[in-house]
Amino acid sequence: xSTLTGIWGKFNKNRGNAFGYGLLIPSIIVxxxxxxxxxxxxxxxxxxxxxxISPEKEFVGLRNYMEVLxxxxxxxxxxxxxxxxxxxxxxxxxxPYIFAFVIDVVLKRFNGFYKSAMFLPAFISLVVGSILxxxxxxxxxxxxxxxxxxxxxxxxxxxxxxxxVILVLSLITSWKVFGYNFILLYxxxxxxxxxxxxxxxxxxxxxxxxxxQIILPMSSATGIYVFIITIVxxxxxxxxxxxVITQGGPDYASSNLIYHAYHEAFVxxxxxxxxxxxxxxxxxxxxxxxxxxxxxxxxxxxxx
Amino acid sequence: xxxxxxxxxxxHIIFMATVLILVFxxxxxxxxxxxxLQDAYNNVLNILPLHPSLENYITLFDTxxxxxxxxxxFIIASVVTIFKIxxxxxxxxxxxxxxFKGKEILYFVLIGTIFIPFTVTxxxxxxxxxxxxxxxxxxxxxxxxxxxxxxxxxxRQSMKSIPVSLVEVxxxxxxxxxxxxxxxxxxxxxxxxxxxxxxxxxxxWNEFVWPVLILKTTDNYTLPLALQMFISSExxxxxxxAMAVSVITxxxxxxxxxxxxxxxxxxxxxxxxK
Numbered sequence: 407x408s409t410l411t412g413i414w415g416k417f418n419k420n421r422g423n424a425f426g427y428g429l430l431i432p433s434i435i436v437x438x439x440x441x442x443x444x445x446x447x448x449x450x451x452x453x454x455x456x457x458x459i460s461p462e463k464e465f466v467g468l469r470n471y472m473e474v475l476x477x478x479x480x481x482x483x484x485x486x487x488x489x490x491x492x493x494x495x496x497x498x499x500x501x502p503y504i505f506a507f508v509i510d511v512v513l514k515r516f517n518g519f520y521k522s523a524m525f526l527p528a529f530i531s532l533v534v535g536s537i538l539x540x541x542x543x544x545x546x547x548x549x550x551x552x553x554x555x556x557x558x559x560x561x562x563x564x565x566x567x568x569x570x571v572i573l574v575l576s577l578i579t580s581w582k583v584f585g586y587n588f589i590l591l592y593x594x595x596x597x598x599x600x601x602x603x604x605x606x607x608x609x610x611x612x613x614x615x616x617x618x619q620i621i622l623p624m625s626s627a628t629g630i631y632v633f634i635i636t637i638v639x640x641x642x643x644x645x646x647x648x649x650v651i652t653q654g655g656p657d658y659a660s661s662n663l664i665y666h667a668y669h670e671a672f673v674x675x676x677x678x679x680x681x682x683x684x685x686x687x688x689x690x691x692x693x694x695x696x697x698x699x700x701x702x703x704x705x706x707x708x709x710x
Numbered sequence: 711x712x713x714x715x716x717x718x719x720x721x722h723i724i725f726m727a728t729v730l731i732l733v734f735x736x737x738x739x740x741x742x743x744x745x746x747l748q749d750a751y752n753n754v755l756n757i758l759p760l761h762p763s764l765e766n767y768i769t770l771f772d773t774x775x776x777x778x779x780x781x782x783x784f785i786i787a788s789v790v791t792i793f794k795i796x797x798x799x800x801x802x803x804x805x806x807x808x809x810f811k812g813k814e815i816l817y818f819v820l821i822g823t824i825f826i827p828f829t830v831t832x833x834x835x836x837x838x839x840x841x842x843x844x845x846x847x848x849x850x851x852x853x854x855x856x857x858x859x860x861x862x863x864x865x866r867q868s869m870k871s872i873p874v875s876l877v878e879v880x881x882x883x884x885x886x887x888x889x890x891x892x893x894x895x896x897x898x899x900x901x902x903x904x905x906x907x908x909x910x911x912x913x914x915w916n917e918f919v920w921p922v923l924i925l926k927t928t929d930n931y932t933l934p935l936a937l938q939m940f941i942s943s944e945x946x947x948x949x950x951x952a953m954a955v956s957v958i959t960x961x962x963x964x965x966x967x968x969x970x971x972x973x974x975x976x977x978x979x980x981x982x983x984k
Contacts, residue, residue, distance in 0.1 A: 423808060423809070423810045425808075425887055426804045426807075426808030426809075426810050427804070427810060429800040429801060429803055429804035429808075430800070430801050430804045430805075430816070432796070432797040432800060432801075432856075432857065433797045433798070433800070433801040433820070433857040433862065435857075436797065436854070436856045436857035437820060437823065437857060437859075439838070439854075440831065440835055440838070440853070440854035440855075441823050441826065441831055443834065444830070444831035444832075444833075444834030444835050444838070445826065445830055445831060445834075447833075447834040447837075448830050448831065448833060448834055451833060451834075458833070458837075505725070505728070508721050509725070512717075512718070512721065513718060513721060513722070515722075516722065516725070519729075520725050520729065521975060522971055523729040523732065523733055524728065524729065524732060525967075525971060525974075525975065526732065526733060526736070526967060527732050527733075527736070529912050529963040529964065529966065529967040530736065530916070530959075530960055530963055530964075531915075531916035531918070531933070531934045531937070531959050531960070531963075532916065532918065533916075533918055533934040533937045533938055533959075534739070534934075534937065534956045534959055534960060535735065536941075537937060537940070537941055537952055537956060538735040538736075538738065538739055538956065539735065540941065541949060542735060542738065547751065547754060548754070549738075549754045549755050552754055552755060553755075581731075581732060581735070584732070585732070589974075589975055589978055590978055593975070593978040634825070635824075638824070638825050638827070641827075642827060642828055642919075645918075645919055646918050646919070649918075649919075649922070650938055650941055651941070663827075663829075664827055664828075664829055667827075667829035667832075668829060668832070668919075671829075671832065671833050672836075672923065677833055680829070680833060681833065683829070684827065684829040684830045684832075685830070687827050687829060687830070688826065688827060688830055691825060691827065695825065
C-alpha cells in the first residue's frame with residue numbers, strides 16, 4: 407500500500423512538473439525562434455560574405471572580423487560608443503541617484519510633483535523627442551538660439567560638429583531614459599529603513615556621508631541594475647535620435663556600434679560585417695558587465 | 711537636524727529647472743501644432759498660438775491615412791501587450807511554483823536575453839519575417855515580440871512576495887493549478903500585472919527600430935514611423951504638421967500616464983529590483 411501511494415505521489419509530481427514545463431512552452435517557443443536561433447545565425451553569418459539578396463553566401467572564415475578590426479572607422483565608432491556610455495551613465499545613473507536621494511531623504515515638499523514630472527517623458531516616443539529637440543535646439547531659428555542671441559551667445563551647429571553631436575544626442579536620449587532610472591532608484595532608496603536614516607541624521611552625519619556610506623551601499627543592488635541597463639539599453643535607445651537626426655554623420659562622428667551594425671546590414675547590405683560588429687558589440691558588453699561585477703561584487707547589499 | 715533652508719531652496723531650483731527641461735518640449739509641441747507654419751516661424755518664443763488654427767491637423771488628414779496609422783499602432787500595441795502578459799504570467803508561475811530540472815539555468819538564460827543588443831538578432835529576424843511573407847505587415851512587427859524577459863522577471867518578483875502558505879493550503883485542498891492561478895495568484899499580483907501591461911503597451915506604441923525595418927508603405931505605418939517622414943534632411947519644412955503628428959502620438963501615452971503613473975511607480979517601489 408505504501409509503495410502504491412509512493413508511486414501515485416511520484417506520478418502526481420511528474421504530472422505537476424509536466425504542467426510546469428507546459429506553462430513555459432509559449433515563452434520558450436518565442437525566445438527559441440526569435441532570440442536564440444537568430445543569435446546563432448548571426449554568429450554563422452559573421453563568417454560569410456553576403457549581401458542579403460544573392461542566393462550564394464561565400465565562406466570567408468574570420469575575414470569579416472579582420473576587415474572590421476583593421477578599419478580605422480571601427481575604432482572611431484568604438485570611441486564614440488564609449489563616449490556615449492560615459493555621458494549616458496553620468497546623466498542617467500549618477501544624476502538621478504543623487505536626485506532620488508535628495509528628493510526622498512532631504513526635501514519635504516513637492517516630492518510627489520517631482521516624481522511625476524520627471525517620470526513623464528518615459529511614456530513618450532523618442533522620435534517625438536528627437537524631432538522636438540531638433541527644433542528647439544536649431545542653431546539658427548530655434549527658441550533656444552533666440553534666447554541665447556539676447557545674451558550674445560551662439561548655439562554650435564551641433565548636428566554638423568564632431569563632439570557636440572554626441573553630447574546633444576546623449577541629452578536627447580536622456581530626456582527619455584532619465585525618468586525611468588530615477589523612479590527605479592527612488593523606489594530603492596525609499597525602501598531603506600527610515601530608522602537608519604533618522605538615526606544618522608540625529609547624529610548629525612553630513613548629507614554627503616549619509617549618501618555615500620548608507621544610502622549608496624544599501625541601494626546598490628538596484629544601483630547596479632540601473633548601471634547595467636543604462637549601458638545596454640540606453641545605448642540602443644540612442645539609435646533612434648541617430649537614425650532620425652544624423653544618420654551617423656557627419657562622417658561617422660555620431661555613429662555608435664549599434665547604429666553601425668544597422669547601417670552595414672540595411673544601408674550598404676554587408677551582412678557579414680554587420681554580424682561581426684554585432685558580435686563584437688556583445689563581447690564588449692559582456693566584458694564591461696564582467697568588470698563591473700568584479701569591481702563591485704563585494705560592495706553589493708541585497709535588500710532582501 | 712534641520713535641512714538648511716538655502717540648501718533646500720537650491721535643490722528646489724535645480725529640480726524645477728530639470729522638470730522644465732523635461733516637460734517643456736511636450737507643452738511646446740502642443741502649442742506649435744495649433745499654429746500656422748508662418749506664425750510658428752515668426753513667433754518662435756510664443757508657446758501659445760496667437761491665432762489658433764486646425765490647419766496642421768487638416769493638412770495631416772489630407773496627406774496621410776492617419777486614422778489607419780493610429781489603428782495599426784493601437785492593434786500592434788494591444789496584441790503584443792496581451793500576449794506578453796499571458797506568456798510572462800504563465801512562465802513566472804512555472805518559475806515560482808514548480809520545481810524541475812534546469813529551472814535556475816533556464817531562468818538565467820531567459821533573463822540574460824535582456825542584455826543581448828537588438829543588432830545581434832536583427833538580420834535573422836528580418837530574414838525569418840521575410841521568409842514568412844510578413845514584410846510590410848503589422849503581423850511581421852508583432853510576431854517576434856510575443857514574449858518578454860522583463861515581464862517574466864517583474865511578475866515573478868511580484869509572485870514571490872505572496873506567502874507560500876496560501877498556495878500550499880490550496881494545494882492541500884486539492885485545488886488544481888489552473889484554479890490557483892486564476893483565483894488566488896492572479897488577484898494578488900494584479901497591480902503588478904497591470905503596471906507591467908501598461909508599460910508594455912507604451913513601449914510597443916512608441917517602438918521605432920523594429921517597425922522601421924519591417925514596414926514599408928504608409929498604409930501599414932505606425933505613428934512613430936509616420937512622424938519620421940516629416941524630418942527631411944533639410945530640417946523639417948513641415949514642422950508644424952510634424953507637431954500635429956507628435957500630439958496624436960502622445961495623446962494615448964499621456965492619458966495612460968495620468969491614470970496609471972501611481973500604479974507603475976507603486977509597482978517599482980513594492981516589487982523593486984532585488
